[in-house]
Amino acid sequence: MDLPSTSYPEALGLKRNSNDVGWEYGFLSDPKNPDRVKCKLCGKEMGGGVYMIKEHIAHHKGNVTSCPRSSKEDQSKCMKAVLESSNNKRKMKNKVDVLSLHVGVNVQNIEAVYEGILVRSKHRIAQGPMDKFVTAVTPPEVSSGGQENSNDTHVVSQLCARWIYQAGLPFNAIDSDYIRSFCEALGQLGPGWVPPSQCELRETLLTEEEKIVKEKLKSLKIERERNGCSILMDTWSDTKKNVMNLCMNSRGGRFYLSSKQSQTGTSIFEYADKCIEDVGPEKVVQVITDSADYNLAAAKMLKEKRPCIFWSSCAAHTVNLMFEDIVKLPNISNSIDKAKALTLLIYAHEKTLAMMRHHTKEKDIVISRVTRFATTFLILQSLLENKQQLKVSRVVNVLEPLVKVLKMVDGEKKTSMGFIYGELVEAKKIYQSCYQQLGRYYQPILEIIDVKIKGRLDSPLHLAAYLLNPYYFYNKPDVKPDETLMNGFLI
Incomplete structure (x- = not known):
């Protein structure tokens, strides 16, 4: 807006740090008094701040005289701002x-x-x-x-x-x-928002969300056509039934496909095979399941019918199976049973619990995690930190390398495919370094790891990802393309 020739030079001076429309027509006349303002159009000085300038320009009667030089457009603009201020209040x-x-x-x-x-x-x-x-x-x-x-x-x-x-x-x-x-x-x-009504949630907003989801599915379909996808098979089971959930995952995201009650390897194979046919065999890169026996049977059938599609075991489930067998070893299970008895005694009585928290500075020794095997390790580790004399150090040393692998594959900070095999190799090296002194103690652990890796986490896909990972190939001079790695890489 162009100012009239009688505009005041100080109009280019001070104003409050605000985007209020009133500052287009006024300015602070006294920097020491933020309520004293002056009109840029007529030069009238008044109190009341920017709100009074808007009433002055809008010809709003009652608090201040009207500006003789404000146009109809100026009056309409400021009147709108005055009404908005009243509504907000x-x-x-x-x-x-x-x-x-x-x-x-x-x-x-x-x-x-x-x-x-x-x-x-x-x-x-x-x-x-x-x-x-x-x-x-x-x-x-x-x-x-x-x-x-x-x-x-x-x-x-x-x-x-x-x-x-x-x-x-x-x-x-x-x-x-x-x-x-x-x-x-x-x-x-800011304040003043009113939640949507039940009708809006049931109809308007639900319809809008449906459109958003459909648009997302279109983008996922384009991504699937371009780079392929993975089929994820997640099993939910109780004492009466097993339910298989199928999801599709690609670079664009993951979405649910369908569910079916499945009991045998054959039924799971037929269910997965139909899903692959619906999606398009040329677009499916791999099928990922847990390591249950019926899934292993289904995977064998899938390899025979569709050799070009990789089958991969869930890494977190496989590592948990390692834990499950390791904690059954006599020396380890004895320590774990004693630790459980100790924690049960402490947490079952108020006085012992208060005494424990006093000495540990309010730290709990029972730390829950997603899997019970990780929880067992963390309890033992906590006991070791708070009482070095406890004879749990060897058990902690045994479980710690595998817990590190479990945290990596069960987290979402980075893609773990290129690191799974390498981290398991590192864990085995730690156990092998202790083998010379305590071979009888660590030999069963190495055997358990090898048995669980075989056919699950040593597929050509895992070996190729390990070999091509710059973290290992360039930073680990002992990583060499041996016969096992090259066979997996060239298949």
């Missing part, structure tokens, strides 16, 4: 009332929560006439980690927890990436 008040009713805290505390949210938000929210919602010319830094911020966070967490309890949601729902994205988006939007 009303929404804020309603939100505060609702929060104070449900949480049972003081209204001033809830207002402090929202004041902090406004100050910390990345996107500026429309300004209102209240000073506490307007930042200073040079706003002070907001301290992080203070008592006030801690109280604000607790109030929000309490509301979230209450919703989960009331809705009967499982506690692991809070770990979803989608709830984190939702919270981030809500924080950027």
Whole structure:
């Protein structure tokens, strides 16, 4: 907007750090008083900050005289901003009332929560006439980690927890990436958001989500045509039945295909073979299953019918099978049984538990993980850290190399295919280095590892990935393309 010839030179001077539309028509007349502003059009000086400038330009009666030089367009623009400010103030008040009713805290505390949210938000929210919602010319830094911020966070967490309890949601729902994205988006939007209605969730938003999923499936199909895919077979079983879930995985992502109750290797093979036919045999690179006997039988049939498709065993399940056999060895099982008895004694009595936590500085010795074998190792390791005299050090040394492999294949930080065989080779080297002194103790462990690797994690795909991995090929001078590796690489 062009200023009239009588515009004031100081109009190019100070203004508040804000994108409010009012600063197009005014500026701070006194840097020491952030409420004293001056109109760029007529030169009138007034109090009340930028909100008063907007009323002045919009010819909003009651608080300030109207600007004689504002055009119809200027008046309409500022009137719209004034009404938006009023609406935001009303929404804020309603939100505060609702929060104070449900949480049972003081209204001033809830207002402090929202004041902090406004100050910390990345996107500026429309300004209102209240000073506490307007930042200073040079706003002070907001301290992080203070008592006030801690109280604000607790109030929000309490509301979230209450919703989960009331809705009967499982506690692991809070770990979803989608709830984190939702919270981030809500924080950027600011207060005043109204949740969608049941009708919107059931119809409008569900239809939109269906379209998004279909578009995602189209992109996955294009990726599958370009680079191929893997078929994942996940078995869920109880005492009565086995259910096989089929998923397809490619560089674009993973999605569910179908499920079927399967009991034998033949039925699993027929189910997987039909899936491969539906997807397209030329597009399937490998089929991945766990190491159960019926899956091994199905894999053998699959190799005979479709030799061009790799079958791979689930690495995490195979390592767990190694653990399962190792912990049955007499020397190791005795130590584990004693450790279990000790932890049961400690955790079964309040006094012994309090005494243990006093000496370990509130550290627990029972650490749960996804698999019970990893949990066993971590309990033993914790006992060793807190009492070096306990005779569990040898068991910890035995399990630690395989736990390292399990953490790698069960994590999602990096693709593990190129590292599985190499890490198992490294674990075997650790056991072999102890073989000269304690050969009788470590020989059964090496035999268990070799038996579980054979036919599961030594396929041509694993060997080729190991040989072509620069981490081993260039950094490990002892890695040489021996006969076993070359046979797997050239098949």
